[in-house]
Amino acid sequence: MKRILSKFALLPAILIAFTASSQQNQATWESLESRPVPEWYTNAKFGIFIHWGLYSVPAWATNSNADGFGSNYAEWYWERLNNTKLKIHKEFVDFQNRVYGPNFKYPDFATLFKAELFEPSKWAQIFKDAGAKYVVLTSKHHDGFALWPSREAWNWNAVDMGPHRDLAGDLSKAVKDAGLHMGFYYSLYEWYNPLYKTDVAKYVDQHMLPQLKDIVTRYQPDVIWADGDWDHSDTVWKSRSFIDWLYNESPVKNTVVTNDRWGTGNKHYGTFNSTEYGKGNAGLHKPWEECRGIGESFGFNRNENLEQYQSSKSLVQMLIDIVSRGGNLLLNIGPAADGTIPVIMQQRLKDMGDWLKVNGAAIYGTTAWKDKPLQADSTIRFTRKGSTLYAIATTWKETLTIKGIKKASGIKMLGVPEKLSFRSAAGGITIRAPHVTPANNPSPYAWVYQIDGVF
Numbered sequence: 001m002k003r004i005l006s007k008f009a010l011l012p013a014i015l016i017a018f019t020a021s022s023q024q025n026q027a028t029w030e031s032l033e034s035r036p037v038p039e040w041y042t043n044a045k046f047g048i049f050i051h052w053g054l055y056s057v058p059a060w061a062t063n064s065n066a067d068g069f070g071s072n073y074a075e076w077y078w079e080r081l082n083n084t085k086l087k088i089h090k091e092f093v094d095f096q097n098r099v100y101g102p103n104f105k106y107p108d109f110a111t112l113f114k115a116e117l118f119e120p121s122k123w124a125q126i127f128k129d130a131g132a133k134y135v136v137l138t139s140k141h142h143d144g145f146a147l148w149p150s151r152e153a154w155n156w157n158a159v160d161m162g163p164h165r166d167l168a169g170d171l172s173k174a175v176k177d178a179g180l181h182m183g184f185y186y187s188l189y190e191w192y193n194p195l196y197k198t199d200v201a202k203y204v205d206q207h208m209l210p211q212l213k214d215i216v217t218r219y220q221p222d223v224i225w226a227d228g229d230w231d232h233s234d235t236v237w238k239s240r241s242f243i244d245w246l247y248n249e250s251p252v253k254n255t256v257v258t259n260d261r262w263g264t265g266n267k268h269y270g271t272f273n274s275t276e277y278g279k280g281n282a283g284l285h286k287p288w289e290e291c292r293g294i295g296e297s298f299g300f301n302r303n304e305n306l307e308q309y310q311s312s313k314s315l316v317q318m319l320i321d322i323v324s325r326g327g328n329l330l331l332n333i334g335p336a337a338d339g340t341i342p343v344i345m346q347q348r349l350k351d352m353g354d355w356l357k358v359n360g361a362a363i364y365g366t367t368a369w370k371d372k373p374l375q376a377d378s379t380i381r382f383t384r385k386g387s388t389l390y391a392i393a394t395t396w397k398e399t400l401t402i403k404g405i406k407k408a409s410g411i412k413m414l415g416v417p418e419k420l421s422f423r424s425a426a427g428g429i430t431i432r433a434p435h436v437t438p439a440n441n442p443s444p445y446a447w448v449y450q451i452d453g454v455f
Contacts, residue, residue: 027244029234029269035247037271040181040222041257042287043365044133045323046356047223048349049185049291049332051075051138051298052167054145056337057109058099059300062091063308069279074334075299078106078143079191110145110156115163118339120174126341127180130349131356133364134181136225136330139168139215144190150214152207163339172219181255183223184215188262189231200231204238212242213250220252226261226270234263243270259289272328284326284368290318291330294348300334309344312351316445317394319352319363324381324392326368355445358415362390362448373404373427384455391449396433400449403428409453415442420449 053075061074066087070076080092096104127135140146146157148168154160158167168184175182188208190196196203215221224246226239234240239262247253260270260281272287274280282288294315295304310318315331322329331352333345356363366383380400381392391402405428411420413434422431431449436442 027240029240029266032240032243032247033269035271037287038222038255038257040255041134041271041328044181045328045363045366046130046132046319046352047134047136047181047183047289047328047330048127048130048132049136049293049298049330050171050335051141051185051293051300051332052335053138053141053147053299054078054106054109054113054143054162055141055299056335057112058096059302059334059336060092060095061297061299061301061303062088063296063303063305064088064091069277072296072301073299074297074301074303075138075141077299081106082191106143110161113158113162113337115158115165115167115337115339118163118165118167118170118335120170121177123171123335123341124174124178124180126346126349127175128178130353131360132180132331132349134183134223135171135175136183136185136223137168137171139184139186140190140211141185142187142189142191142228144187144193146211148215148218150211152211152214168215169219172221181222182219183221183225183257184219185225185227186212186215187228188226188237189228200236204236209238209242213245216246216250216252216256222252222255223257223259225259225274229261229263229266232263234266234269237263239263239266275327282325282327284370287328288326289328289330290322291332293332293334294345295334298332298334300336300342306344310348312348313445315348316352316355320381320392320394320446323363323366324368324383351445355443358442359392359446359448361385361414361450362392366390371404375403376401387453387455389451389454391431391451392446393449394446396436396447398433400431400433401425401428402431402451405429405451405454407453408451411449411451413442414448414450416440 055075055077058077059074061072063072065071071088081096083089146153148166149159150157158165172182195207243258246256257271259272259274260268268281272289275282275290277292294310295308319329333341335341362383366385369382369384372382379395383390411422411431416434420431420434422429
């Protein structure tokens with residue numbers, strides 16, 4: 001009888017385990033994809049990416065693309081030192097030996113990564129003034145060094161070593177206090193983690209998933225931006241079960257968004273698709289986001305020169321182009337190891353913010369003009385919001401002709417108070433630009449025409 005009772009006593013536990021297992025198995029990518037996209041993300045349009053870590057100490061990469069896309073990424077410094085198959089390998093080794101000596105190893109950079117001038121509230125203000133609506137920090141790059149007190153990265157994180165400070169937590173608080181959304185980049189794999197190299201399954205269960213859940217529960221971010229997924233399938237990474245937990249059980253289940261880098265062959269599942277320096281899957285079929293640096297590297301590269309940096313004009317026009325095609329721009333900065341943001345990056349961000357203060361209505365909360373007819377002028381981009389169309393001219397014009405508009409209740413240029421005159425043209429309207437002088441010119445980079453009552 002005792003044996004029979006003990007068997008029956010086990011039934012509830014067995015049923016619970018079976019139910020939990022069944023529920024987890026029911027979480028398909030298709031069902032996860034059916035979750036509504038949090039509105040804050042599709043309205044935001046502009047975010048700041050931050051690559052900051054031990055690689056910010058050498059802050060160096062070749063400017064050569066001899067080995068293809070990403071050859072000049074400074075955040076890949078450790079891998080470039082060890083990858084003898086690369087053409088650029090010798091350049092990295094020569095720099096390392098010349099500056100730090102042949103006996104100085106990459107982990108030794110932890111003692112030099114001090115972040116002594118890091119002021120998170122100052123960073124947050126710079127991002128807010130730039131017009132950004134969200135921030136994504138590299139919590140851990142491929143070297144495995146964590147910017148928070150991760151139990152799984154004992155003695156390989158910013159609290160145990162280097163700055164002896166919770167960099168991720170301090171910035172998260174400052175960003176949220178500034179009214180912006182906070183997110184974290186997380187590399188699924190680690191180049192030289194012994195557990196990853198010997199037992200991927202154990203690495204996923206005992207290292208990767210605990211770290212991801214720790215970040216989410218500790219800081220409650222609105223973005224989880226995965227990377228380093230290309231070694232294995234999403235099944236090996238257990239991406240589906242993590243995102244199921246993230247969307248349905250986590251403390252940010254109603255607000256969090258994810259990108260599409262969760263394993264080879266996962267068909268770009270996630271809240272949004274990601275492109276990188278123009279490479280990737282962009283389109284109107286789902287939200288997408290372009291990430292890139294102001295220069296050609298994500299991590300700070302002291303070897304870059306002015307010609308490697310985008311001008312303020314090109315960055316503003318890049319934002320306009322991406323938003324007009326239904327995307328977000330996640331623009332990267334690479335802080336120095338001491339915690340300062342290079343002045344040239346601050347200047348670029350300030351210029352973008354100044355433009356957005358005048359013209360942000362044409363960016364935030366807009367969508368692409370999906371049924372846009374073919375326009376003769378390729379220097380005009382379009383966004384729309386409700387019954388309003390925004391025509392954004394990237395070069396100054398005395399008149400604009402826009403096809404596909406049958407009516408309009410009024411037109412004005414943002415930053416200029418008076419309404420503008422317009423007349424019907426073949427298949428559209430022609431608008432005469434306002435009289436603008438250097439003193440009242442609302443923008444040096446692009447001019448926005450707000451056309452009301454179109455749709």
